[in-house]
C-alpha cells in the first residue's frame with residue numbers, strides 16, 4: 001500500500017496521474033476517504049501554499065497542484081458524501097461588482113478547498129446582495145472578497161458594509177493587488193491577506209481553527 | 212535671463228527624448244504632465260446604441276480627440292497626440308478573437324479552447340481584414356487628415372507574445388498549457404510574435420507615410436521604429452519561465468526596433484527585472500508599481516537598479532513633490548518624469564517645469 005506522504009508529494013508536484021493512481025491504490029487498500037483528504041491531499045496543498053508565499057513557485061505550479069487535487073477529489077467526494085462527511089467550514093468567495101479579474105480569487109478558492117473548506121465560488125462581478133444571499137443560504141463561516149481595480153474598491157467597501165449590517169456572524173476577508181491591511185481595517189473587514197498561502201492561515205484563525 | 216517657454220515644442224521635446232533614450236539628458240529630463248481644463252471641452256456627444264459602436268466609430272473618436280486636444284494646451288514634453296485605440300488585444304483579433312467593450316477598456320473572447328487548438332492557431336495567418344484593425348486604420352487616416360499637422364497621431368496599443376496567447380486562451384489555461392506542452396506553446400508564441408511584428412510594421416509604415424512621428428500611449432518621441440515591449444503574463448510565472456520562454460519572445464519582438472521601453476507591470480512581476488535588464492535591445496524601463504503600493508519615491512531601489520544597468524527610466528510620480536523627490540535622489544540623467552495628478556492651473560505646471568530645470572542644471 002502506498003504511503004499518504006507519497007500522495008502529498010504527488011499533489012504538491014502537480015502530478016495528476018500519480019495523484020489519481022495513488023488515491024485509487026489507497027482506497028483499494030482500505031484507507032478511509034477522509035484520511036486520504038486530510039492526511040494526503042490537504043498537506044500537499046499546504047506545501048504549495050508555503051512555497052507560493054515564499055515565491056518559490058508561481059501561478060502555473062499552483063494551478064497544476066490544484067488540478068491534481070481536484071481529480072483526486074472527484075473519486076473521493078461521492079464516498080465522503082455517502083458517508084455523510086462534510087468539510088467543517090463553509091466559505092463564500094467572489095470578485096466584487098464591476099471587476100472581472102479572477103486569477104487571484106481562484107487561487108484563494110483552491111487553497112481554501114485545499115485546506116478542506118467547502119467553497120462556494122460566486123464568480124466575478126458579484127453584487128453585495130448576491131454575497132449576502134449566498135452567505136445566508138450556506139450559513140457561511142467566511143466570505144472572501146477580491147478586487148483588483150481601484151475603481152472597484154468602493155464596491156468592496158459597500159459589500160462589507162452590507163454584510164456587516166445584516167448582522168451575520170460570518171467573518172469577512174478581503175484581498176487583491178491594490179488592497180492593503182490599512183484599507184481592510186478602514187472598511188471594517190475581519191481579515192486581509194496578500195497572498196494565497198497567508199489567506200489559508202488567516203482564514204483558519206478567523207473561523208477559530210488552530211492555524 | 213530670457214523666460215523659458217514651457218509649452219510643448221516638438222523640436223525641444225524630440226531632442227530631450229533623444230538624450231533620454233540613451234540614458235542622458237539635455238537641458239532637463241523629459242516631463243509629461245497635464246493641467247486641469249478650465250472649461251469642459253465641447254466634445255461630440257455619443258448617440259451610439261452600444262459601447263461597441265462608439266468604440267469603433269472612427270469619426271467620433273477622432274472628433275472627440277480633436278475637441279480635447281484643441282481645448283487643452285500641451286505643456287512640457289507631453290506629445291499632443293491622438294491614440295487610435297480599441298484596447299490592447301488588437302493582435303489577438305487578427306486571429307479571430309472578438310472584443311468585448313467596457314466603458315474605458317476592452318478584452319477579448321477566448322478562441323483557443325484546448326491545448327490541441329494551438330496547432331490550428333499556428334496554421335492560421337493573421338487577418339488584417341477584420342473590423343478592429345480596419346477601425347484602427349480608419350482612425351489613423353481620418354486623424355492625420357483632420358489634424359493637419361497641428362496634433363500628432365500615435366501608434367495603437369499592441370500586446371505581444373504571451374499576452375496575445377493569454378487573450379486567446381485565458382491566462383490560467385495558458386499557465387497549464389505551458390506545463391503540459393511547453394514546446395507547443397513556444398511555437399504558438401513565436402507565431403504570435405511574428406503577427407505582432409507584422410502589425411507593428413504596418414502601423415509604423417502607415418504613420419510614417421503620413422508624416423507622423425513615432426509615439427504611442429506612452430508619449431515618447433523617436434525618429435525611427437520604437438515601441439513598448441511588455442508581457443503582463445510575467446506576473447504569473449517563475450523566473451525560469453520568464454527566462455526560457457518570455458525572454459526569447461521579447462527579443463524576437465524587439466529585434467527590428469531602434470528604441471524600446473519595457474512596461475513592467477506590478478510587484479508580482481518584479482522578480483523578472485534582472486531578465487528585463489539583460490534584454491539586448493532595451494533602452495528603458497517603465498516600472499508600474501500600481502495602486503496600493505506607495506508612490507514613486509518608495510521605489511528608488513528599482514530605479515537605481517535600472518540606471519546601474521545602463522537603462523533609462525520613466526517615473527510614474529503621483530504628484531509634483533513625488534516627482535521632485537525622485538529627481539533629487541536619482542539625478543536628471545536617463546530620467547523621464549510623468550506626473551499623474553493634473554496641475555490645478557498652467558502657472559503651477561510651469562513653476563514645476565522651472566524647478567525641474569533648476570534641479571537639472
Ligand code: B12
Nearest residue numbers: 100101102103104144146149150175176177195196476477
Ligand atoms: C491578468 C490581468 C487582467 C486580465 C484578467 C484575467 C482574469 N481572468 O482575471 C484581463 C486582461 C481580462 C484584465 C482586464 C482589465 N484590467 Co487587468 N490586469 C491583469 C494583471 C496583468 C494581472 C492580475 C493577476 O491576475 N495577478 C495574479 C494574481 C495571482 O494576483 P492577485 O489577483 O493580486 O491575487 C493575489 C493577491 O492579491 C491575493 N488575493 C486576491 N484576491 C483575494 C481575495 C481574498 C479574499 C484574499 C484573502 C486574497 C486575495 O491572493 C492572490 C494570490 O496570491 C494586472 C497587472 C498586475 N501585474 O497585477 C492587471 C490590472 C489589475 N488590470 C488593470 C486594468 C486597468 C484592467 C482593465 C480595466 C483594463 C485593461 N484592459 O487592462 C480591465 C478590467 C476589466 C474588468 N472590468 O475587470 C490594472 C488595474 C489598475 C488599478 N489599480 O485600478 C492593472 C493593475 C494593470 C495596470 N497596471 O494598469 N486584466
